[in-house]
Structure formats: structure tokens, C-alpha cells
Amino acid sequence: MDLRDCYVNFGGDYDEVLGRLQREQLVQKFVYKFLDDKNFNLLKESMDNGNYGEALRAVHTIKGICQNLSFTKLYESSNAMTNALKEDDYKKAADMLPQLSNDYHQIISNVKEYESSKEE
Amino acid sequence: MKKQKILIVDDSEMNRSLLVDILEDQYDVVEAENGLEAITILSQHRADFSLLLLDIMMPEMDGFEVLAYINKYHWNDGFAVIMISADDSPANIKRAYDLGAFDYINRPFDSTIVHRRISNTMVLYAKQRHLEKIIVDQFYEQEKNNKLMVSVLSHVVEFRNGESGLHVQHVNTITELLLRKLIQRTDKYPLSINDITLISTASSLHDIGKISISDEILNKPGRLTSEEFEIMKTHSAIGAKMLMDLPVEQKEMPLVKAACEICRWHHERYDGRGYPDGLMGDEIPISAQAVALADVYDALTSERCYKKAFTHSEALKMILEGQCGKFNPILLQCLQEISDTLVRELQTTSLVQGDKNIQGMRNKIDYDRLFANGTDASLSHEQWRRQLIYTDSLTGAYNRRYYDEHFQDTEDTEAVCVIDADNFKRINDQYGHDAGDIALQSIAKTILACVRKTDTVIRYGGDEFVIIFNSIPPNIFREKLEGIRRTVDLLKVHEYPKMEMSVSIGGVYGRGKTRELFKVADSMMYQSKINRNKVTIHFLDVETDKIEKSEEI
Numbered sequence: 001m002d003l004r005d006c007y008v009n010f011g012g013d014y015d016e017v018l019g020r021l022q023r024e025q026l027v028q029k030f031v032y033k034f035l036d037d038k039n040f041n042l043l044k045e046s047m048d049n050g051n052y053g054e055a056l057r058a059v060h061t062i063k064g065i066c067q068n069l070s071f072t073k074l075y076e077s078s079n080a081m082t083n084a085l086k087e088d089d090y091k092k093a094a095d096m097l098p099q100l101s102n103d104y105h106q107i108i109s110n111v112k113e114y115e116s117s118k119e120e
Numbered sequence: 121m122k123k124q125k126i127l128i129v130d131d132s133e134m135n136r137s138l139l140v141d142i143l144e145d146q147y148d149v150v151e152a153e154n155g156l157e158a159i160t161i162l163s164q165h166r167a168d169f170s171l172l173l174l175d176i177m178m179p180e181m182d183g184f185e186v187l188a189y190i191n192k193y194h195w196n197d198g199f200a201v202i203m204i205s206a207d208d209s210p211a212n213i214k215r216a217y218d219l220g221a222f223d224y225i226n227r228p229f230d231s232t233i234v235h236r237r238i239s240n241t242m243v244l245y246a247k248q249r250h251l252e253k254i255i256v257d258q259f260y261e262q263e264k265n266n267k268l269m270v271s272v273l274s275h276v277v278e279f280r281n282g283e284s285g286l287h288v289q290h291v292n293t294i295t296e297l298l299l300r301k302l303i304q305r306t307d308k309y310p311l312s313i314n315d316i317t318l319i320s321t322a323s324s325l326h327d328i329g330k331i332s333i334s335d336e337i338l339n340k341p342g343r344l345t346s347e348e349f350e351i352m353k354t355h356s357a358i359g360a361k362m363l364m365d366l367p368v369e370q371k372e373m374p375l376v377k378a379a380c381e382i383c384r385w386h387h388e389r390y391d392g393r394g395y396p397d398g399l400m401g402d403e404i405p406i407s408a409q410a411v412a413l414a415d416v417y418d419a420l421t422s423e424r425c426y427k428k429a430f431t432h433s434e435a436l437k438m439i440l441e442g443q444c445g446k447f448n449p450i451l452l453q454c455l456q457e458i459s460d461t462l463v464r465e466l467q468t469t470s471l472v473q474g475d476k477n478i479q480g481m482r483n484k485i486d487y488d489r490l491f492a493n494g495t496d497a498s499l500s501h502e503q504w505r506r507q508l509i510y511t512d513s514l515t516g517a518y519n520r521r522y523y524d525e526h527f528q529d530t531e532d533t534e535a536v537c538v539i540d541a542d543n544f545k546r547i548n549d550q551y552g553h554d555a556g557d558i559a560l561q562s563i564a565k566t567i568l569a570c571v572r573k574t575d576t577v578i579r580y581g582g583d584e585f586v587i588i589f590n591s592i593p594p595n596i597f598r599e600k601l602e603g604i605r606r607t608v609d610l611l612k613v614h615e616y617p618k619m620e621m622s623v624s625i626g627g628v629y630g631r632g633k634t635r636e637l638f639k640v641a642d643s644m645m646y647q648s649k650i651n652r653n654k655v656t657i658h659f660l661d662v663e664t665d666k667i668e669k670s671e672e673i
Contacts, residue, residue, distance in 0.1 A: 064206030
């Protein structure tokens with residue numbers, strides 16, 4: 001499995017990100033970095049505690065990261081949720097969380113699989 | 121070469137390190153994870169940075185707050201701010217620009233584009249600062265040479281005259297003090313600070329005609345016979361003629377024009393009993409009136425080959441009693457009022473000799489003429505910096521920022537007017553934008569010349585000006601506005617003789633919040649706009665604070 005396959009599997013645009021960042025190593029570095037990013041957990045916690053201001057900041061940050069790494073699918077769900085929170089529509093935002101969560105875990109599992117395939 | 125330093129402010133560690141990866145080869149990159157941290161770094165080390173990359177949505181202090189803070193303390197004079205938020209809604213981008221952001225980089229980051237945007241911005245900023253420095257240096261150099269030439273020329277005259285060499289300097293100082301006091305006392309004489317600087321510089325040449333008077337008469341120790349005195353008297357007309365004989369393009373220079381008036385008429389007296397033309401009252405230009413008084417005062421208080429020096433109070437008494445001829449009563453009042461300063465200043469000019477004085481000139485660079493504005497001629501660095509920030513570079517009036525920061529929320533304004541140039545778009549379309557600029561400049565100049573030193577003229581937007589008046593009687597307010605309208609209507613621009621200009625003016629009179637007065641004045645202006653070239657004023661009723669009546673002039 002190479003990085004391109006990984007991107008295809010979780011719904012990202014590999015050509016686009018490589019075009020911008022220009023080096024595969026750089027893309028790989030940030031994709032790995034994404035595994036450690038705390039914003040998804042922060043988002044979930046904040047939604048559970050009803051801390052919507054914090055939730056907005058977290059999902060907004062996720063959206064920004066997705067833009068930079070061309071995580072197309074997760075970008076779409078995080079963008080939709082950002083807008084819902086901006087409009088203070090907390091119910092709509094909460095309804096969107098499962099989809100976002102799904103898109104997020106797709107990336108995480110694929111990147112982990114890619115990482116282990118590289119190590120072998 | 122040392123790497124330029126960039127500060128990245130973003131709460132997302134991933135975004136920061138992505139930018140670091142893109143930029144670190146070429147730049148020295150520092151990171152801050154929220155607005156507060158950025159401000160802390162900048163408050164100590166802002167001079168090190170050439171650029172700030174700023175996210176908007178952050179904990180502690182968001183990007184807008186950071187921008188507002190930077191703007192408030194004018195830190196962005198030294199570095200540019202580029203916004204990097206993922207939120208690219210037009211409202212946010214616009215707000216960032218309004219708060220002083222220089223540019224906006226969209227996500228996702230493309231390394232080539234990020235590089236280009238950043239290097240272009242830094243080159244532009246560096247160029248601008250470099251150019252500013254060149255202009256200031258050149259201006260200083262030119263100013264120094266001008267003063268040097270004038271001073272050499274006047275010393276030639278004095279050398280022949282056997283005088284101390286201080287007379288010219290004294291007349292210069294006294295003239296400036298007199299005129300500055302004069303415009304505080306009355307607005308009868310429409311002099312700007314620039315005019316006063318020009319007149320006092322020109323005053324150095326008041327006696328150049330003496331070059332044609334023979335030594336025997338010029339330096340005769342005793343009293344002159346009446347024939348000798350008649351010859352002596354010719355020096356004023358001769359001085360003026362020497363200047364009038366200059367080639368036409370030099371003769372038209374403001375300095376030469378002022379010097380010419382001063383040469384010819386600095387021996388005229390207010391009652392018409394002076395020479396050479398026997399002009400009376402304000403037939404004598406105010407420049408020559410002031411120099412005449414300064415000349416007499418300094419002659420009395422200095423030792424000459426034919427007399428001893430009088431003290432300040434003796435000299436003042438003699439002048440007030442009319443022993444040296446009649447002077448403009450307002451100027452005489454000014455002379456009395458500047459007594460203390462006069463004694464102090466003249467003592468210092470006597471102590472400070474020649475070359476020391478030229479060194480001292482650096483502190484006296486007349487930034488007013490560089491960044492034409494009517495406040496104070498000798499500016500400290502801080503004042504000068506304030507002037508750059510608050511002055512509209514095209515017209516020399518205050519800018520919108522000055523209004524927003526100083527007047528928006530004040531409550532003790534007495535009267536406000538809004539002035540809008542008529543058919544300004546047509547001027548631009550018909551004659552081009554250069555002509556439009558010249559038109560705006562002439563209109564601004566007219567407005568500045570028509571108002572008092574205490575009134576504030578602001579270029580509010582494109583072709584719109586605002587004047588804030590402090591304590592002004594209603595009839596004077598009306599006269600001023602009408603005066604501005606009339607003067608602009610008669611304005612002619614040398615380069616575009618066919619160009620016609622006029623303004624529509626709306627005024628409001630009565631105490632209140634500036635913000636509210638402005639609204640009323642603005643709607644009055646629109647009323648004037650219906651027929652153009654018109655003044656409309658609302659007088660607020662003091663009791664009910666409501667608009668009682670409006671009148672059209």
C-alpha cells in the first residue's frame with residue numbers, strides 16, 4: 001500500500017496535496033502527525049459537555065487541517081459542522097457528529113495500516 | 121545575509137508546522153499558539169520581525185483582537201500582517217483588511233504561492249521604508265541648503281552694513297513669533313503655518329537693496345542729512361526691483377514673491393506715512409507689516425554705530441508711543457503678548473553663534489512642508505510620526521483614522537460640516553485622475569486657508585471633507601462655510617484652466633456627539649447636493665436638542 005492508495009481509501013485527493021506541498025515526505029510527515037492531533041477528541045468532549053464555543057474552534061481547526069492535507073471527505077463533514085455551530089444550531093451539529101466521526105476514523109485506520117505496511 | 125524573521129500565530133500545531141516546513145529554508149520562523157502569546161512576543165521583539173502570519177480563530181485572544189492591538193499602537197509600521205485563517209468568508213476578510221491586515225492567504229497552503237506572497241510583501245515593505253528614508257534625507261538636505269543660501273546672502277548685506285550679523289536672525293525670529301501670535305488672535309489674515317515659515321525665511325532678505333547704497337551713507341556714524349536719507353530710502357524699492365528682475369520662473373516662486381513684498385514695503389507705516397509708496401493700513405501686505413515691526417524692534421534693542429541699545433521695555437514703550445511710526449494695532453498687541461518669549465528667544469539666538477546654528481537646523485527641519493499640514497513647524501520625532509499616521513498624504517488634511525480615533529466619540533463639538541466636491545467623477549473622467557488629484561488638493565488648500573487654526577479639517581473619504589469646529593459663533597460658522605463655497609467656486613487650476621470646481625456643504629450647529637452631528641451635517645450636505653454649489657445649515661435647538669430650523673444660503 002502506498003500513500004496514494006491510502007488517500008483513495010479514505011476519500012482524499014493525493015495529487016492535489018502533492019502539487020501543493022511538492023514532496024511526498026512532507027505529505028507523509030503531516031499525515032502521520034494527524035494521528036496525534038487532539039482536536040477530534042476535543043471536539044467530541046466539547047459536544048458532550050455542551051461547550052459549543054470550544055467545539056466550534058476544534059472543528060474549525062480540523063477543517064483547516066483537512067484543507068491543507070486535502071482530506072476531501074473529512075473536510076466536507078467538518079465544514080458542514082463548522083457552519084452549523086456558527087449558526088448556533090447545536091442539534092444539527094450533534095446530528096452531524098457520527099458522519100464526521102466515521103470520516104475521521106476512516107483516515108486514522110487507513111493511515112495506521114499504511115504506516116504498518118511501510119514498517120514491514 | 122541575515123534571514124528575515126517571521127512570526128506564525130495559529131492555535132493549530134499542525135498548521136504551524138506545515139508553514140514552518142514551507143518557510144524555514146528561507147526564513148527565521150518563530151511560532152505563537154495564540155493571540156496573547158503573539159502580543160507578548162511582539163511587545164518585546166517586534167523590531168526583529170518583518171512579517172506576521174495570523175490566524176483568526178484562536179483561544180485567549182483572537183486574530184481580530186491582535187490586529188486591533190497592533191493597529192492601535194501602530195506596530196505595523198515595521199512589519200506587515202498576512203491573514204491565514206481557514207475561514208475565508210468575505211465578511212471576515214474585509215474586517216481583517218479594515219483592521220490593517222496587508223494581505224490574505226487562502227487555505228489550502230500551496231508552498232509556491234505562500235513563498236511568493238510572503239517575499240513580495242516583504243520586498244514591498246522594505247522598499248517603502250527605504251523610500252521614506254530617502255525622501256526625508258533629501259528634504260533635509262534641500263532644506264539645509266536653502267537656509268544656508270538665504271543666510272549667506274543676508275550675511276553679505278550685513279557684512280557691508282557693519283552690523284553684527286544677528287539682525288537678520290533676530291528679524292527672522294521676531295517675525296515668526298509675531299505672525300504665530302497673530303493667527304491665534306484673529307483669523308483676519310489667512311496665514312497657514314507654512315506661509316509663516318515662508319515669510320520668516322523671506323524676511324532674511326528685507327535689506328538686500330542696501331547693497332546698492334554707498335559705504336559713506338550706509339556706515340556713516342552720525343545723523344544722515346536729508347539728501348543722504350533720501351538715498352538711503354531707495355534701498356527698499358531697489359531690493360524689490362532686484363528680485364523682480366529675476367527670470368520669470370524664479371520670480372514666481374513663493375519665497376521670492378514674499379521677499380519682494382517685504383523688501384519693498386518693510387518701511388511703510390500703518391498711517392500711510394512710510395515709504396516708498398505711502399501705503400496705508402492693510403494695503404501693506406501683512407508680511408511686510410510684521411517685518412517692519414520686527415525690524416524696528418530689533419534696531420532699537422541692538423547697538424548700532426549711531427546709537428546704544430535700548431532695553432526691551434524701553435523699546436516697547438517707544439514703539440507703542442509711536443516714536444517709530446504707526447503700526448497695525450493688532451500686531452502691537454501681539455508684540456506685547458510675546459514679550460517674555462521675545463526676550464528669552466533673542467538672548468538665546470545671541471548666544472548661539474553661526475555654525476552652531478546650522479547644526480541645530482536638523483532639529484528644526486520643517487516637516488510641515490514635507491507632509492504639508494498645519495500644526496507646528498518644529499516637530500519632535502514623536503509629533504512627526506503622529507503626523508505621518510494621521511495625515512492624508514494627498515491633501516495634507518487629517519485622515520479618516522484621525523477622525524475615528526479622536527472625534528467619533530467626543531461630545532463637546534460645537535459645529536460640524538461635511539463638504540463634498542461636486543461632479544468629481546466628471547472631473548476625473550474628463551481630465552484624468554491627475555487632474556482629480558490636483559482638484560482635491562486645491563479644494564483642501566482652500567478649506568485649510570478658510571478655517572481657523574483651532575478647527576480640524578479631515579479628508580473623510582474620496583472627495584469628502586469634514587471640519588470640526590470648537591467654540592465658534594453661529595454667524596461666523598455660516599460665514600466660514602459660505603466663504604469656502606465661494607472660494608472653491610472661483611478656484612482655477614493653472615494646468616487645467618477650463619476645469620470648474622464647486623462644493624456642496626452641509627453644516628450643523630449646536631453641541632452634541634460628533635457622531636450624531638456628523639449624521640445631520642451629512643444629510644444637509646445631500647440637501648445641498650440637489651442644486652450643488654450650495655450651503656445648508658441646521659441649527660439645533662439647545663433646549664430640546666432637536667432640529668429646529670434649517671436654512672439655505
